[in-house]
Amino acid sequence: MIIVVSPEAAPGDIDHIVARIEESGRQAHLSVGAERTIIGVIGSDSPELLDTFLVLPGVESVHQVTKPYRLVSREFRGDDTVIEVGHGVTVGGGELAVMAGPCSIENEEHIFESAQAVKAAGANILRGGAYKPRSSPYAFRGLGEVGLRYLAAAGRELDMPVITELMSTSEIDVVCEYTDIIQIGARNMQNFMLLDAVGKTRKPVMLKRALSGQIEEWLLAAEYIVAQGNPNVILCERGIRTFETAYRNTFDINAIPLVKELSHLPVIADPSHGTGKFGLVEPVAKGAIAAGADGLMIEVHDRPDHALSDGAQSLTYERFAGLMRSVAQVAAAVGRDISAVGVAAGAR
């Protein structure tokens, strides 16, 4: 940590700052420049320490020099993490993962039919929501456990791992029973109790970035999970909230290569939420793969105008199959292994 001393600091201020550094069990290293005096704090950084120094008289600014996350960083682990998610499917490490299915599990027949359609088009993981976070208390909020049972059955039948969202620690046991991958939604990225709880399981966890989650906060949220002993974390970029109102969210493509540089964890792109408009899903999916994403999560519905949620961003089976063909071309062009998704790049 580095403390910049204000040019208007009073004579005793520097002594006081040094004393406070030493009180914290660290050492101070002074460097007197022409314009500013700078004090290096030798010893480990901590978030509280930043605040501590900021309020001391004579301090102009405080700069952190180490990153606040460790276990999820590239420094800690140079190789890409590859996660086995069941049924022989892996996420990370070159192979493209494609999670697809309806936003909500609507009924038994529908999730089976959806699973068949997305598998036929090349998806290798089945998604479906049983507990739905909805802005309005009057909207459809999911089938709950019965939905999970349908989802698990469809996954077994089609030999696909399944992913579903966990919204509260109180459902963790039932969700773990039925799912292969636990999804933590954007609105729960900083639900720290939930992060701790999934960290205590060994299930793969897909952690979505919050609507206004900074990269550093997102990686810290992943750190919560890994720090509890669960190394199987998949990140998911799903669009951020900006001033632009032409789409529901703004897909942040910069995040893909940056997160892969900062962390060894795999990163999935969700262009369905990242745009909120079905017409933009395919081009943004291609963009995300070209930029290095390890896979996609796509909402698919046979009749989007009858979907119980997220119809506006859902692709029909036909559009999804088209997306898979064109994504396969792009994936091949950037050197991805697309054997898992079962679509020939030349099949366009």
Add this chain to the structure above:
Amino acid sequence: MIIVVSPEAAPGDIDHIVARIEESGRQAHLSVGAERTIIGVIGSDSPELLDTFLVLPGVESVHQVTKPYRLVSREFRGDDTVIEVGHGVTVGGGELAVMAGPCSIENEEHIFESAQAVKAAGANILRGGAYKPRSSPYAFRGLGEVGLRYLAAAGRELDMPVITELMSTSEIDVVCEYTDIIQIGARNMQNFMLLDAVGKTRKPVMLKRALSGQIEEWLLAAEYIVAQGNPNVILCERGIRTFETAYRNTFDINAIPLVKELSHLPVIADPSHGTGKFGLVEPVAKGAIAAGADGLMIEVHDRPDHALSDGAQSLTYERFAGLMRSVAQVAAAVGRDISAVGVAAGAR
């Protein structure tokens, strides 16, 4: 709901849209203009319906005409809600409420001493965190139940209601046992399971706005609580996340008068989080009161450079007493009843 038909719609598209409206149990009302055909949907709006229409061929845009929240709206209830929070203190309805205390409950002696100091300066509600949401898993996360016990004891001793944050449904019983007001933090504004749970209690709930929470989403989150049967909701503006990096958050003063126009619920301002810098807390507190806030929440610490959390935005006892004197002046100028906070406006 209003559907705007695209000028490029195919001949059968309008018939199809009308049929889908009628299938949903509503009626369609066509209006053919020079530039666009518009279809009014007669019957109640719902979030799913918006998506339903957006994906129909020939639809250019869909506009909601009713607000998605009801129980918390001014339309539903014209008079201001006034909430009894215990020890004879009310929030809303003319009287100024001031919640103050340390960010975290640090130990028994400290919370007692803090309570005495903030009460002496004019605060009428005591705050203190026992479960702390922290970006980093390595930061101090609160004393838990033992902290709640200290807080409740300090409130009893000083005859002040107390407020503390609830982070998870699993702590709801213990938090309810010790606190007078439950705080839902910004990061949990859309933790819908938690909203449901506090909606089933009858405790006053203070609901903070999320970092990127739109006014409509915030009121919908309040609607979740009220829809479960708990009408005692207090809103709290605590700053939003913007592009500006000169402060931790940007206090949104516009929200104060707008929320009071749209809703009958009281609104508290939290300039400590709303700025993140102790030097800005007092001017922004005065601004919020001048703009019509029903009260303040302020972080106070005897030695901010030794605070276990949020030191940079905490006021010393002395600064807090100064804030109370100047806020009382402003409150009097805008016609607020400041008898509860026990500071004479002329005492400056």
Add this chain to the structure above:
Amino acid sequence: MIIVVSPEAAPGDIDHIVARIEESGRQAHLSVGAERTIIGVIGSDSPELLDTFLVLPGVESVHQVTKPYRLVSREFRGDDTVIEVGHGVTVGGGELAVMAGPCSIENEEHIFESAQAVKAAGANILRGGAYKPRSSPYAFRGLGEVGLRYLAAAGRELDMPVITELMSTSEIDVVCEYTDIIQIGARNMQNFMLLDAVGKTRKPVMLKRALSGQIEEWLLAAEYIVAQGNPNVILCERGIRTFETAYRNTFDINAIPLVKELSHLPVIADPSHGTGKFGLVEPVAKGAIAAGADGLMIEVHDRPDHALSDGAQSLTYERFAGLMRSVAQVAAAVGRDISAVGVAAGAR
């Protein structure tokens, strides 16, 4: 400037960084810590230098330690700047300045009538636009020079200084001929040629903050003007662009006390643009004054539903007079001198 060396830096990287520092005419000061090596750069900072070091191999991050603006900073000048704007009116230094009038100058009679109305209510500076920045090329774009003539005549007649917006260097002479204060609009905050041009005059300049202008960029834009020799700069906070769609802009009240801490220049609040909704103008105006603004700019129109621009945020004469009475109360409560605005604080 401080350079943080990456823990993965190659052996020769530090030598290379030091060499590059010395090549730039500065000195390097190494500090080897347990977790990171830090290199202090001794000598003046510059924006190019930041980029220079960021791209060197082995550099993890670069931190600026001095502020990039000088002449407008509190360090450079401790006392508040007070600007004479004509007709005996000053901006800054304790006295409240109130600029009011229609968005656009519509015709001669209208600007005279508006001037009388706002003066009667207590405004001491007359505003009116002759060159209007409009998002659409099909909107009303102002009367140009003829409008300026009407504005100047109204100001002379009512003994009030006038303010109007300058949009391009090509109108600088004609605008300077007729106006007392030149306004630089939000969309031109970083129109550097325009900043240079007004810096070469000695007219008072009111510089609005850009829609996404950071505080540092805003002060640097002011520095452009002062660096050319014109010290008469007034800052104006007019709301920023955020994710919130309930208002046109989000008035940033934090900016008021922060800018007054960082700079000696006066700061005016524009709650008309800062909210975009007439119903929010008065509460936000009171809030801005309570937080320390040196004055207000308010759009006023006798019949807002017939205004040629900005009707939705314009106050009627009656509402404006009401605003002035309640603002005077707040101003008195925070110790402002309101003699100039001619409204007795007790007149409410």
Add this chain to the structure above:
Amino acid sequence: MIIVVSPEAAPGDIDHIVARIEESGRQAHLSVGAERTIIGVIGSDSPELLDTFLVLPGVESVHQVTKPYRLVSREFRGDDTVIEVGHGVTVGGGELAVMAGPCSIENEEHIFESAQAVKAAGANILRGGAYKPRSSPYAFRGLGEVGLRYLAAAGRELDMPVITELMSTSEIDVVCEYTDIIQIGARNMQNFMLLDAVGKTRKPVMLKRALSGQIEEWLLAAEYIVAQGNPNVILCERGIRTFETAYRNTFDINAIPLVKELSHLPVIADPSHGTGKFGLVEPVAKGAIAAGADGLMIEVHDRPDHALSDGAQSLTYERFAGLMRSVAQVAAAVGRDISAVGVAAGAR
């Protein structure tokens, strides 16, 4: 335009709204629903009209149903615009355009050498700045006309069209003399006088999106130019300003397919500014092309740590050549014609 009447409207309000609509020369069409009365306004929309209706008593909200831009819309022109920019190069229409070169023109030799390097790697348009918008008045601001002369000479010598930024109407003649494409920078997207001025030339204009420019505003800015008679407008997405601080700007990939859906104008991606970090330029460039961009603008410098501006986001010649090879692969995968950029897709 559609007016939603408040349920609390007074009896005469609707009559008054209808009268105001008719006064404006339009017709009113009432539709009385269960929850709200809706008034359709028949006749052309205009921005002023929105404000007019918003302030009428009894109005709850006003919705625009037609887009405010016309000439640049897909409705106006279904086919993609293809622009001849000189030396046989076109922008739009299938062929990939790549603009590359240094941020600033530094001296004659440097721009020649840069031109050779970027051409050898496959660029077909040469970029270089002679007038530089800089946040700080103390930064290098470009060589001015002498720089333009070097740039034009390099373009002639290498048989490449050139592009350079115009910052003010006062330089329009000299810039037009030397350049093939005029660039309007992000900070001038709403410098309406400048838009008018370039609209009066027939030179191709590349219009960058503002830091906080909404898609609709960006297209309206293009409309300004086309409305003056110049149809040769190229759009350029260069990243927007968000809450994320890990990069200088957030490249908005959603904008690429959306703008191509709404408008017939070509769209160029600028990942150099869109990320601000050289390490992210290549992945984001590939993503933008995969998502449908018509070309790229890339900053290149032989020694980024000696660049006079934007060093941190500049690619070395070698990195740029690598980018061109990998972009060519992606472009081929999405069916782009890459013959113009002279890089074999198989050359990787």
